[in-house]
């Protein structure tokens with residue numbers, strides 16, 4: 001059973017609206033990354049199902065998070081099937097992220113009281129996702145559609161909440177553009193965790209970057 005129920009998770013994303021998206025097969029490195037993100041103020045972490053060791057690493061980071069980062073939710077991304085959703089939910093996933101919409105995955109998450117963030121890149125897909133029960137729809141790939149897409153989409157669908165991922169840059173300018181376009185949250189992966197940073201193991205630097213991004217977003221939200 002998920003530690004964070006969907007309603008609480010959705011609020012957590014709205015309150016801490018920058019979500020790190022990460023995969024690595026090294027458990028210790030992944031734990032260091034998680035702790036750095038937590039210390040910098042992030043409260044939801046998306047680990048992606050992108051490699052053969054995804055389940056093994058997930059099972060190791062779950063207890064680490066519960067012990068060392070008690071206010072952080074752990075989700076699983078890159079889920080396509082119910083079988084995949086099932087094994088990660090059994091391993092403790094608080095939320096399930098998809099690059100696509102699989103209605104059966106949505107239904108399975110709802111039956112198990114786990115927050116579900118399906119991926120959409122068109123208005124039809126966004127609409128379908130909400131009809132299937134998604135409270136926050138992931139817009140992916142963000143760098144392809146751009147902030148203008150979110151702004152225009154909010155015209156006919158002002159109440160739909162979106163989290164954009166894919167190519168989101170960890171800079172103030174990029175955050176300003178996305179949040180002023182109307183996103184509820186953003187996810188960021190490769191640009192927040194460049195290979196050079198992971199190789200140098202400068203986790204203090206990561207905490208510092210995360211803290212300044214979170215502070216900047218807090219400022220953007222309070223201006224609204």
Ligand SMILES: O=C(O)C(=O)C[C@H](O)[C@H](O)COP(=O)(O)O
Pocket residue numbers: 021048077078079097098099140165166167168187188189190191
């Ligand atoms: O597959 C999923 O379920 C995902 O969540 C996809 C990720 O959001 C992006 O791969 C992150 O993109 P970058 O920030 O460009 O690294």
